[in-house]
Amino acid sequence: MPSGKPAQSELLISARNVHKTYRLGRILVPVLHGVDLDVKAGEWVAVLGASGSGKSTLLHILGSLDRPDEQDGKRGTVSFHGQDVHQQSAWVQNEYRNGKVGFVFQFYHLLPEMTVAENTALAAMIRLGRFGYQKHHHEIREAANTLLDAFGLGDRLDHRPAELSGGERQRVAIARALMNEPEILLADEPTGNLDSVTGGQILDVVARTHSERGLAIVMVTHDQTVADRADRIVSLESGRIV
Amino acid sequence: MYHALLTRRYLFRRVIPLLAMLSVALCVAMVIIVLSVMGGFLDMVRVSARQLIGDVAVSRPIIGFPYYEEMLSEITALPGVECAAPMIETYGLVKMPDGDVVSKAIFGIDTTSFSAVTTFSDALIWKPLSDDELKDVDDNDYRQPNVAFLDWDADYKRQMLARFHDDALNLGQPDAKEGAVLGVEINPYNQRLQLGQYSVMHQRYWMPVNDITITVIPITERGAVATAESRKLPVFNEFFVGRFDVDSNYVFVPFKVLQSMLKMGPAQVETGEFERDANGDYVRDEFGDPIPILAAGPGRCTKIIIKAAQGQSDDELKEEVEQVCLEVMARHPKEIRNVFVMTWEKQIERYLGAIKKETALVTTLFSIISTVSIFMVLAIFWTIVQQKTRDIGILRAVGASKFGVAWLFVRFGLALGILGAILGCALAYVIVWNINPIHTVVGEITGTYIWDPEVYYFSELPNEVNPTHAALIMCGGVVFAVLGSLIPGMRAAMIDPVTAIRYE
Numbered sequence: 001m002p003s004g005k006p007a008q009s010e011l012l013i014s015a016r017n018v019h020k021t022y023r024l025g026r027i028l029v030p031v032l033h034g035v036d037l038d039v040k041a042g043e044w045v046a047v048l049g050a051s052g053s054g055k056s057t058l059l060h061i062l063g064s065l066d067r068p069d070e071q072d073g074k075r076g077t078v079s080f081h082g083q084d085v086h087q088q089s090a091w092v093q094n095e096y097r098n099g100k101v102g103f104v105f106q107f108y109h110l111l112p113e114m115t116v117a118e119n120t121a122l123a124a125m126i127r128l129g130r131f132g133y134q135k136h137h138h139e140i141r142e143a144a145n146t147l148l149d150a151f152g153l154g155d156r157l158d159h160r161p162a163e164l165s166g167g168e169r170q171r172v173a174i175a176r177a178l179m180n181e182p183e184i185l186l187a188d189e190p191t192g193n194l195d196s197v198t199g200g201q202i203l204d205v206v207a208r209t210h211s212e213r214g215l216a217i218v219m220v221t222h223d224q225t226v227a228d229r230a231d232r233i234v235s236l237e238s239g240r241i242v
Numbered sequence: 243m244y245h246a247l248l249t250r251r252y253l254f255r256r257v258i259p260l261l262a263m264l265s266v267a268l269c270v271a272m273v274i275i276v277l278s279v280m281g282g283f284l285d286m287v288r289v290s291a292r293q294l295i296g297d298v299a300v301s302r303p304i305i306g307f308p309y310y311e312e313m314l315s316e317i318t319a320l321p322g323v324e325c326a327a328p329m330i331e332t333y334g335l336v337k338m339p340d341g342d343v344v345s346k347a348i349f350g351i352d353t354t355s356f357s358a359v360t361t362f363s364d365a366l367i368w369k370p371l372s373d374d375e376l377k378d379v380d381d382n383d384y385r386q387p388n389v390a391f392l393d394w395d396a397d398y399k400r401q402m403l404a405r406f407h408d409d410a411l412n413l414g415q416p417d418a419k420e421g422a423v424l425g426v427e428i429n430p431y432n433q434r435l436q437l438g439q440y441s442v443m444h445q446r447y448w449m450p451v452n453d454i455t456i457t458v459i460p461i462t463e464r465g466a467v468a469t470a471e472s473r474k475l476p477v478f479n480e481f482f483v484g485r486f487d488v489d490s491n492y493v494f495v496p497f498k499v500l501q502s503m504l505k506m507g508p509a510q511v512e513t514g515e516f517e518r519d520a521n522g523d524y525v526r527d528e529f530g531d532p533i534p535i536l537a538a539g540p541g542r543c544t545k546i547i548i549k550a551a552q553g554q555s556d557d558e559l560k561e562e563v564e565q566v567c568l569e570v571m572a573r574h575p576k577e578i579r580n581v582f583v584m585t586w587e588k589q590i591e592r593y594l595g596a597i598k599k600e601t602a603l604v605t606t607l608f609s610i611i612s613t614v615s616i617f618m619v620l621a622i623f624w625t626i627v628q629q630k631t632r633d634i635g636i637l638r639a640v641g642a643s644k645f646g647v648a649w650l651f652v653r654f655g656l657a658l659g660i661l662g663a664i665l666g667c668a669l670a671y672v673i674v675w676n677i678n679p680i681h682t683v684v685g686e687i688t689g690t691y692i693w694d695p696e697v698y699y700f701s702e703l704p705n706e707v708n709p710t711h712a713a714l715i716m717c718g719g720v721v722f723a724v725l726g727s728l729i730p731g732m733r734a735a736m737i738d739p740v741t742a743i744r745y746e
C-alpha cells in the first residue's frame with residue numbers, strides 16, 4: 001500500500017469548458033455549460049449542487065463513462081496528469097476506469113450474484129484477465145480481505161450484497177473502488193441513500209481513506225453538512241462551477 | 243475471470259437459462275435420435291440385404307440361363323470366392339391351408355449351398371431349443387415342452403421339432419423329401435407376440451403340420467408362356483429374418499422341384515434349328531416367330547449368389563465373376579445370351595438410394611427445426627441482458643471493455659450450449675438404447691405403433707448411436723447456442739453505461 005500524502009501542488013485532474021446537453025425527443029436539456037474544475041493530487045473536493053444540477057453527469061464525464069459535448073466545434077476536455085482522457089483509445093479509457101479512478105455510487109451498485117469478497121475483487125479480476133487472476137488470486141483475495149477487514153466486514157466475506165445493510169453495502173462499494181489502488185475516488189452522493197448516522201460512518205471511512213492513502217476525492221452532494229467534510233467545496237449552479 | 247464466475251452464477255442461480263439449456267439438449271437429442279434410427283435403418287437394410295443375397299450375384303430374371311453348373315464350379319474355384327449357390331426366383335400362387343390363395347415370391351434353393359452364402363439356416367423357427375434358449379421364448383410358444391399340441395407328448399413334440407428342422411435343412415438335397423419353408427408372416431394365423439416370436443391362433447393352422455399348393459407359370463427361353471404347373475408340398479418349417487418384405491413374401495422350395503415345374507430342367511435347349519412344315523416353311527408361334535427345335539441340354543437357373551472370401555472387395559470380385567461369365571458364354575454363344583453380374587449394393591441400389599435420401603431429408607428437416615434453439619437462446623439471453631442492464635453498466639464503470647461484456651454472454655451461451663449438448667447426447671443415448679421397449683410401451687398406451695414393420699421392413703427399431711455423428715450434432719448444438727447468444731452479447735456491448743447506471 002502506498003502511503004504518505006503526495007504534495008498537493010501537483011494537478012491531477014482538470015476539466016476545461018465541459019458542456020453537456022441531453023436530448024429528450026426534440027427538447028434539448030442543457031445540463032453543463034462550460035464547467036471548469038481542477039483537482040490536485042490528494043485533494044478532497046466536494047461539489048455541492050441541487051438535485052438535477054448535473055452533478056452525476058459531471059462525475060461520469062470525469063470518469064470517462066460519458067463524454068463532453070462539442071460546443072462550436074470545440075469539445076471541452078478532461079485531463080488526467082495532463083492527458084486528455086476522452087481522446088484516448090477505448091482500451092486506454094477502460095484501463096483508466098479500471099485502475100486510475102474508483103467510482104462510488106449512491107445506490108452502491110454491487111453485483112447481486114457475487115459475494116462481498118468477489119465484488120471487492122472485481123476490478124482486479126478485470127485488470128488481470130483470466131490467467132493473470134488465476135496466477136495471483138491468492139494475493140487478490142488477501143488484498144480484498146484486508147480492505148474489507150479494515151472496513152469492519154471481515155466476517156461478511158461470503159455474504160451476498162442482499163444480506164447486508166445499506167451502510168455495509170456502501171463500505172463494500174468503497175472497498176471495490178479502492179481495489180486497484182486508484183489515484184482518485186469519484187463519489188456520487190455516497191451517503192444519499194443512508195440515514196445521517198450511517199452516512200456519517202461512511203464519511204468517516206472516506207475521510208480515513210483520504211488521509212491514510214492520500215487519495216484525491218471528488219464527492220458530489222446536495223447536502224451542505226456532507227460537503228463540509230471535504231478540504232474544499234465548490235458549487236455547481238446553472239451548469240457552471242461557481 | 244469475472245466471466246467464468248458470472249457464467250456459473252447466471253447459469254445455475256436462475257431457471258430461465260436452464261430452460262435455454264434444455265431446448266439445446268432437446269434439439270441435440272432429437273437430431274441424434276432421428277439420425278440413429280434412420281441411419282441404423284439404412285445399415286440394417288445393407289446388412290440384411292447382404293445376408294440374404296450374398297455379395298455378388300449373376301442373374302437373368304425369369305427366363306434364366308443354362309450351363310449354370312459349369313459357371314458355378316468355375317466361380318467357386320476363384321480365390322476370392324468363399325462359396326456360391328444357384329437359385330431360381332419366380333412368382334407364383336400359394337394356396338394356404340384355409341383355402342386362401344395368395345401371390346408370393348417362390349425361390350428354388352438347395353439349403354446346403356444357400357445357407358453357406360446366406361444366414362438362412364439361422365432363421366428357421368421350428369426346432370428343439372436348449373433350456374437356455376427356452377428362457378427367451380414366450381411361454382405359449384409351441385417350442386416350450388409343456389405347451390400342449392394336439393395329443394403329442396413332450397417327447398414326441400421334441401422329436402417332431404427336430405424333424406421339421408432337419409427337413410428344412412435338407413431342402414433341395416438329392417434324396418430329401420420335397421417340401422416348403424415359408425416366411426413366418428405369410429400364415430395369417432401366426433400372431434406376433436414379442437420380437438421375433440409368434441404364436442398360432444388355431445392349432446390346426448400351425449404351418450409345420452400343414453400342406454400348401456404352389457402354382458407357377460413356366461416361361462420358355464424365348465418368353466412364351468406355358469401351362470401353369472401346380473404342386474402340393476408339405477410345409478417343413480417357417481423362418482424369421484426380421485425383414486418384413488422377406489418374412490411376408492418368400493417361399494422356399496427345393497431347387498429341383500421349382501426347376502422341373504418351370505420346365506427349366508435339362509432338355510430345354512434350342513438346337514438352332516426351327517420347326518418346318520411339309521413344305522419346308524417355318525411353323526410360326528402366336529407372335530409370328532419360328533419355333534425352335536429343342537434338344538436335350540443343360541438345365542437353367544435364374545441366379546447364382548456368391549459370398550466373397552474374407553477381405554475380398556465386392557467390386558474386384560464382380561469383375562472376376564464377370565470374366566468367368568464371359569468365358570462360359572463364349573463357350574456356349576447360342577445358349578447363353580446374356581447375364582447380369584451385380585454387387586449386392588447395385589442390386590438394391592434404388593431401394594438403398596431412396597432410404598439414403600429419406601435419411602438425409604429427415605435429418606436436414608430436424609436440423610432446421612433445431613434452429614429453434616438459436617431463437618430460444620436469443621430470446622432468453624435478450625431478457626437476461628435486459629434484466630442485467632445495471633450490472634453491465636457497473637462492469638463497464640469498473641473497467642470492463644465492450645468486448646468483455648459481449649464475451650460474458652457469448653461465453654455464457656457457449657457454456658450453456660456445451661452443457662445442453664452433453665445432456666442432449668446422454669438423453670439420446672438412453673432413448674436410442676431403449677427405443678424398442680419404449681416403442682412397445684408407447685404403442686400399448688396409445689394403440690399406435692409408429693414403427694410399422696410393413697413400412698420399414700424391420701420388426702425392430704435400430705438402437706445404436708454412431709458416436710461420430712453424435713459428436714458432430716453436439717457441435718451443432720453448441721454452435722446454435724453461441725449463435726443465439728451473439729446478438730444479445732452485441733446488444734450488451736452497446737449498452738450505454740451511464741444510462742445503465744442511472745437505473746434503480
Ligand SMILES: Nc1ncnc2c1ncn2[C@@H]1O[C@H](COP(=O)(O)OP(=O)(O)O)[C@@H](O)[C@H]1O
Pocket residue numbers: 022023024029031049050051052053054055056057058741
Ligand atoms: N439520459 C438523459 N436524457 C435526458 N435527460 C437526462 C439524462 N440524464 C440526465 N438527464 C437530466 O439531466 C439533468 C442532470 O442530471 P444529473 O446529472 O443526474 O443531476 P444530479 O446528479 O445533479 O441530480 C437532470 O435534469 C436529468 O433529468
Ligand SMILES: [Mg+2]
Pocket residue numbers: 055056057188
Ligand atoms: Mg445524481
